[in-house]
Amino acid sequence: MTKQGKHPTLREVAKCAEVGTTTVSRVINGVEYVEPWTKARVERAIKELGYLPNIAARVLKGHKTRTIGLVVPSIADPFFSSCAEVLQGIARQHGFLLIVLTTQNEREMEREAINTLTQHRVDGFVIAPADAESDELRSLLMRVTVPVVALDRPVAGAVVPSVVADNFVGAKHATRHLIAHGYKRIACLTGEIGLYTIRERARGYQAAMAAAGLKAVLSTAICDYASCDAAIAKMLKGPDQVQAIFTLKNSVTVDAFEALQRRSVPIPGKVALLGYDDFQLAGTVRPAITVVQQPIEELGKTAAELLFRHLKGASAAAMPAKARTRQQVLLKTSLIPRASCGCRPDPSSRGSSS
Amino acid sequence: MTKQGKHPTLREVAKCAEVGTTTVSRVINGVEYVEPWTKARVERAIKELGYLPNIAARVLKGHKTRTIGLVVPSIADPFFSSCAEVLQGIARQHGFLLIVLTTQNEREMEREAINTLTQHRVDGFVIAPADAESDELRSLLMRVTVPVVALDRPVAGAVVPSVVADNFVGAKHATRHLIAHGYKRIACLTGEIGLYTIRERARGYQAAMAAAGLKAVLSTAICDYASCDAAIAKMLKGPDQVQAIFTLKNSVTVDAFEALQRRSVPIPGKVALLGYDDFQLAGTVRPAITVVQQPIEELGKTAAELLFRHLKGASAAAMPAKARTRQQVLLKTSLIPRASCGCRPDPSSRGSSS
DNA sequence: CTGAAAGCGCTAACAT
DNA sequence: ATGTTAGCGCTTTCAG
Numbered sequence: 001m002t003k004q005g006k007h008p009t010l011r012e013v014a015k016c017a018e019v020g021t022t023t024v025s026r027v028i029n030g031v032e033y034v035e036p037w038t039k040a041r042v043e044r045a046i047k048e049l050g051y052l053p054n055i056a057a058r059v060l061k062g063h064k065t066r067t068i069g070l071v072v073p074s075i076a077d078p079f080f081s082s083c084a085e086v087l088q089g090i091a092r093q094h095g096f097l098l099i100v101l102t103t104q105n106e107r108e109m110e111r112e113a114i115n116t117l118t119q120h121r122v123d124g125f126v127i128a129p130a131d132a133e134s135d136e137l138r139s140l141l142m143r144v145t146v147p148v149v150a151l152d153r154p155v156a157g158a159v160v161p162s163v164v165a166d167n168f169v170g171a172k173h174a175t176r177h178l179i180a181h182g183y184k185r186i187a188c189l190t191g192e193i194g195l196y197t198i199r200e201r202a203r204g205y206q207a208a209m210a211a212a213g214l215k216a217v218l219s220t221a222i223c224d225y226a227s228c229d230a231a232i233a234k235m236l237k238g239p240d241q242v243q244a245i246f247t248l249k250n251s252v253t254v255d256a257f258e259a260l261q262r263r264s265v266p267i268p269g270k271v272a273l274l275g276y277d278d279f280q281l282a283g284t285v286r287p288a289i290t291v292v293q294q295p296i297e298e299l300g301k302t303a304a305e306l307l308f309r310h311l312k313g314a315s316a317a318a319m320p321a322k323a324r325t326r327q328q329v330l331l332k333t334s335l336i337p338r339a340s341c342g343c344r345p346d347p348s349s350r351g352s353s354s
Numbered sequence: 355m356t357k358q359g360k361h362p363t364l365r366e367v368a369k370c371a372e373v374g375t376t377t378v379s380r381v382i383n384g385v386e387y388v389e390p391w392t393k394a395r396v397e398r399a400i401k402e403l404g405y406l407p408n409i410a411a412r413v414l415k416g417h418k419t420r421t422i423g424l425v426v427p428s429i430a431d432p433f434f435s436s437c438a439e440v441l442q443g444i445a446r447q448h449g450f451l452l453i454v455l456t457t458q459n460e461r462e463m464e465r466e467a468i469n470t471l472t473q474h475r476v477d478g479f480v481i482a483p484a485d486a487e488s489d490e491l492r493s494l495l496m497r498v499t500v501p502v503v504a505l506d507r508p509v510a511g512a513v514v515p516s517v518v519a520d521n522f523v524g525a526k527h528a529t530r531h532l533i534a535h536g537y538k539r540i541a542c543l544t545g546e547i548g549l550y551t552i553r554e555r556a557r558g559y560q561a562a563m564a565a566a567g568l569k570a571v572l573s574t575a576i577c578d579y580a581s582c583d584a585a586i587a588k589m590l591k592g593p594d595q596v597q598a599i600f601t602l603k604n605s606v607t608v609d610a611f612e613a614l615q616r617r618s619v620p621i622p623g624k625v626a627l628l629g630y631d632d633f634q635l636a637g638t639v640r641p642a643i644t645v646v647q648q649p650i651e652e653l654g655k656t657a658a659e660l661l662f663r664h665l666k667g668a669s670a671a672a673m674p675a676k677a678r679t680r681q682q683v684l685l686k687t688s689l690i691p692r693a694s695c696g697c698r699p700d701p702s703s704r705g706s707s708s
Numbered sequence: 709c710t711g712a713a714a715g716c717g718c719t720a721a722c723a724t
Numbered sequence: 725a726t727g728t729t730a731g732c733g734c735t736t737t738c739a740g
Contacts, residue, residue: 057717
């Protein structure tokens with residue numbers, strides 16, 4: 001049994017209003033015409049009984065669930081929570097619900113999440129894939145019969161449209177900026193090199209260094225403050241002392257800043273610092289930290305719009321031939337020059353948080 | 355019609371495996387015994403067809419949706435996104451889904467959110483009420499037939515259990531800490547005084563000031579950097595120059611810090627600073643900022659556990675008489691003494707982010 | 709141990 | 725303009 005509290009049913013409303021079930025259905029959905037007086041009675045009955053349609057029944061009749069999913073590594077991550085906020089807002093505008101599932105970047109949880117969404121018959125979903133190259137993911141996604149949009153990381157083979165920031169170019173420009181400042185020995189610090197975004201940024205760094213005939217120094221094993229501090233300590237020693245540090249993710253930027261500060265290394269006097277991804281207080285600390293800013297809101301918005309375009313397209317134009325262009329949207333990043341790279345912007349550049 | 359892609363049905367699986375629908379249902383739910391060989395055939399058919407049970411049908415049969423809701427002002431807010439992360443994790447452990455709805459602290463959206471959740475027949479939900487005193491909310495909540503837990507802010511009348519931090523005591527202790535440092539003229543800056551949490555903190559500040567025979571100076575109209583800077587400018591002038599500033603929310607703390615810094619006011623030399631709510635980099639900026647830290651994870655965890663206890667209680671013990679104690683859980687906050695208040699902790703106190 | 713059949717609450721032909 | 729009715733996919737007695 002396990003009856004979940006007795007919600008009134010449409011039939012009860014009908015009985016209460018002394019009409020047929022169809023009539024009630026009609027006034028609820030407000031499509032066909034019903035006699036004003038009848039309508040009034042039905043509405044009174046609805047209010048009286050506190051009736052709310054059971055969506056499960058509608059779904060069973062073949063209707064959409066008006067629900068979408070969001071599959072991300074973590075919802076506590078500011079990047080993804082901002083995307084979630086945007087997505088939820090747009091979903092609401094369309095009268096849709098948002099189900100959030102987190103994967104911790106684990107394949108297994110991701111697989112589970114997709115299955116769960118399928119079982120719940122969501123009308124579509126947005127996903128930030130744990131592994132862009134995964135064959136399993138690709139085939140799983142190909143079985144899915146609802147629109148899917150990849151966010152922040154594409155899926156290899158472009159089996160679904162994606163909306164990602166241009167990590168490669170963003171990192172390349174940032175590195176060039178450092179080079180333009182005259183630094184020769186520029187190190188790059190990061191962790192999670194397994195992630196698509198990080199790999200792309202690393203590639204951008206390497207490309208810029210190579211183009212300038214400079215030697216790339218890439219540390220990919222930074223996982224916490226200790227490892228970051230150790231890496232920096234080593235780079236500060238010897239004749240080939242590093243002149244600038246480019247960090248590829250938020251937490252590493254903060255750790256590097258902290259390490260430099262505690263070692264009393266002047267920034268940018270002795271070592272310049274530039275981080276990928278803007279963050280709260282990046283413009284408030286002294287020196288203010290120069291960063292590559294991602295268009296977070298726009299990423300979320302674009303993904304949401306793409307998803308809903310497909311959602312509507314499916315119900316309206318019913319599959320435009322096969323022209324479901326697997327769009328791969330690439331959004332530009334921007335460099336926010338502050339003080340840590342050696343730039344001295346006028347003091348009006350207050351911190352913008354991502 | 356609007357058929358949502360043709361998922362295989364249980365009947366199709368039955369046909370494929372050459373058994374009755376009942377048998378398929380049994381192997382899916384794994385409750386009753388089925389002949390190993392029959393079971394094997396069914397499982398093969400399931401795999402072959404890629405069958406996933408339609409939850410809507412189950413729900414229609416009177417089963418739970420195994421879905422819970424979360425209603426918060428914003429999911430982009432680090433506080434609530436952390437709670438969401440915890441809640442989603444615990445929900446997943448129980449095999450439940452999480453639906454997230456945001457209200458922007460608006461009554462109307464909140465009402466809508468609750469109705470939506472009811473329509474979708476969630477098994478329960480967690481809510482951070484926009485207005486703790488709202489009669490409408492209270493009555494709405496009393497109509498709801500599923501377990502509800504209030505988070506961060508209680509509902510007046512204690513119609514639902516709640517899990518909140520002790521804002522009053524947290525602010526009182528913080529103010530006392532400032533007083534213990536010898537400051538006499540301590541100002542309190544905040545915005546959103548309409549919110550329960552902020553009001554409680556303001557009360558705590560006033561209580562501590564009154565107890566010490568000090569005059570409370572409360573500015574409640576801080577809404578952005580400009581207003582914060584203006585307020586501080588005024589406080590810096592004249593003979594009654596303020597000696598310490600207590601900010602009641604994150605954004606104001608950051609704005610105050612920035613304003614002080616840009617006006618080259620030595621912290622804590624000239625003016626001490628203490629903020630409510632910890633944040634990323636609070637321990638990294640110079641001087642490191644002393645804050646009142648909220649037990650965010652614990653708030654989320656406790657709310658989730660409370661919710662699931664009620665969820666399980668309802669299906670197991672079927673309403674323990676009337677002993678549904680409307681628990682009001684009050685969690686302790688802690689003061690993290692850093693440098694901005696005048697304390698000089700040894701340099702080992704690295705920044706902890708909320 | 710397995711299957712046939714009756715609905716759960718709703719919508720949509722099809723009648724009237 | 726409104727009512728009757730047949731399922732949607734699933735679980736669950738109740739028989740075999």
